[in-house]
Amino acid sequence: xxxxxxxxxxxxxxxxxxxxxxxxxxxxxxxxxxxxxxxxxxxxxxxxxxxxxxxxxxxxxxxxxxxxxxxxxxxxxxxxxxxxxxxxxxxxxxxxxxxxxxxxxxxxxxxxxxxxxxxxxxxxxxxxxxxxxxxxxxxxxxxxxxxxxxxxxxxxxxxxxxxxxxxxxxxxxxxxxxxxxxxxxxxxxxxxxxxxxxxxxxxxxxxxxxxxxxxxxxxxxxxxxxxxxxx
Amino acid sequence: xxxxxxxxxxxxxxxxxxxxxxxxxxxxxxxxxxxxxxxxxxxxxxxxxxxxxxxxxxxxxxxxxxxxxxxxxxxxxxxxxxxxxxxxxxxxxxxxxxxxxxxxxxxxxxxxxxxxxxxxxxxxxxxxxxxxxxxxxxxxxxxxxxxxxxxxxxxxxxxxxxxxxxxxxxxxxxxxxxxxxxxxxxxxxxxxxxxxxxxxxxxxxxxxxxxxxxxxxxxxxxxxxxxxxxx
Numbered sequence: 097x098x099x100x101x102x103x104x105x106x107x108x109x110x111x112x113x114x115x116x117x118x119x120x121x122x123x124x125x126x127x128x129x130x131x132x133x134x135x136x137x138x139x140x141x142x143x144x145x146x147x148x149x150x151x152x153x154x155x156x157x158x159x160x161x162x163x164x165x166x167x168x169x170x171x172x173x174x175x176x177x178x179x180x181x182x183x184x185x186x187x188x189x190x191x192x193x194x195x196x197x198x199x200x201x202x203x204x205x206x207x208x209x210x211x212x213x214x215x216x217x218x219x220x221x222x223x224x225x226x227x228x229x230x231x232x233x234x235x236x237x238x239x240x241x242x243x244x245x246x247x248x249x250x251x252x253x254x255x256x257x258x259x260x261x262x263x264x265x266x267x268x269x270x271x272x273x274x275x276x277x278x279x280x281x282x283x284x285x286x287x288x289x290x291x292x293x294x295x296x297x298x299x300x301x302x303x304x305x306x307x308x309x310x311x312x313x314x315x316x317x318x319x320x321x322x323x324x325x326x327x
Numbered sequence: 328x329x330x331x332x333x334x335x336x337x338x339x340x341x342x343x344x345x346x347x348x349x350x351x352x353x354x355x356x357x358x359x360x361x362x363x364x365x366x367x368x369x370x371x372x373x374x375x376x377x378x379x380x381x382x383x384x385x386x387x388x389x390x391x392x393x394x395x396x397x398x399x400x401x402x403x404x405x406x407x408x409x410x411x412x413x414x415x416x417x418x419x420x421x422x423x424x425x426x427x428x429x430x431x432x433x434x435x436x437x438x439x440x441x442x443x444x445x446x447x448x449x450x451x452x453x454x455x456x457x458x459x460x461x462x463x464x465x466x467x468x469x470x471x472x473x474x475x476x477x478x479x480x481x482x483x484x485x486x487x488x489x490x491x492x493x494x495x496x497x498x499x500x501x502x503x504x505x506x507x508x509x510x511x512x513x514x515x516x517x518x519x520x521x522x523x524x525x526x527x528x529x530x531x532x533x534x535x536x537x538x539x540x541x542x543x544x545x546x547x548x549x550x551x552x553x554x555x556x557x558x
Contacts, residue, residue: 124420131423154385157344160344161348183418184412186414191355192360192395192406193409204496206445207490210444214437219556259431261428261431
């Protein structure tokens with residue numbers, strides 16, 4: 097390889113890997129590959145697509161990161177059940193996310209928080225309510241709620257939706273949410289002082305009220321955040 | 328390399344790549360790398376971590392897929408603004424997602440749909456309402472709404488939230504939503520026949536009503552889906 101080709105390589109190998117990755121994903125979908133199905137090996141793929149093994153290895157490594165394929169020693173690669181949120185989890189770094197993405201994430205948490213009422217009422221159990229009541233009783237004795245207290249209460253609500261993906265997604269969004277809100281205002285204390293609906297109020301409505309009343313109360317509870325979306 | 332080491336390589340290189348990928352992401356976060364910042368090159372990283380260049384190349388290729396780093400010809404790798412939803416977009420293949428993930432996605436769409444009312448009312452413009460009215464008027468003349476008609480109406484609502492990430496996320500979920508619902512029931516026709524709140528009703532509330540009334544109507548509109556979450 098001469099030095100001119102050497103210089104060109106990075107650009108070429110980016111788009112080649114992207115292409116092979118896309119081709120492989122389409123191939124899997126079109127041929128209805130299911131978890132456990134054996135995949136052609138690296139060499140076969142490289143020959144078929146007429147690309148280098150390095151490119152195929154990189155593309156397969158990406159799919160392995162997403163949990164889409166799995167390497168089994170002596171058995172080669174097999175199709176696998178992907179981790180739905182693996183990709184998003186890896187990029188939630190406030191230093192590199194665009195301002196607009198961060199604002200979107202802030203709002204997404206609010207959207208989700210208002211959307212769960214039906215699920216909470218459809219799926220609440222006495223055990224859940226007992227656990228939530230314990231959290232609320234403990235928090236009543238505190239002069240001010242910390243971030244951890246907030247996460248404990250809202251996290252229990254996420255848990256009660258019975259939707260693991262939602263639960264994990266919402267937990268992933270939380271640090272970015274805090275980061276965005278902190279950058280909007282330094283009046284942290286206000287948040288606590290003006291909170292017109294407490295966790296205990298929300299608990300009581302969840303216990304004996306309706307989804308509509310719960311949503312109304314949740315909206316009041318999150319009012320300081322909702323005020324930021326008006327424009 | 329003897330054949331014994333050759334056999335062991337796949338397992339070793341999986342975990343090595345995972346480790347290098349994690350180390351790099353932590354390194355970027357801890358050192359507050361920002362988009363545009365130059366990264367150490369492949370060889371430097373390999374020497375520093377005492378791993379093969381192939382492993383580093385694979386790890387960097389994964390980060391490139393997430394949009395986190397970028398290769399610039401002659402300038403090496405730089406930090407970049409990731410695509411928040413790239414990872415999730417790539418794995419939304421109904422053949423390989425677990426049943427439980429698919430059910431979660433189905434529900435997630437419902438949670439999101441109920442959570443956007445505040446944003447719609449805070450951000451609606453006359454232009455948006457005019458466009459939505461056109462969609463609704465056109466749909467009034469149809470005997471039955473197709474999947475595309477549904478996407479057109481609800482997609483316009485997503486658009487009106489002013490939240491691009493939500494908009495794209497919700498659109499990504501739609502095919503899985505349809506897939507799950509189709510597998511739950513074959514009584515497609517019922518959906519149209521019993522729909523007690525039409526798109527036109529939703530439009531009228533969005534135009535002159537309140538977020539609370541809109542959410543109540545949306546819940547009715549999606550009742551056939553909500554009935555699946557009771558248990």
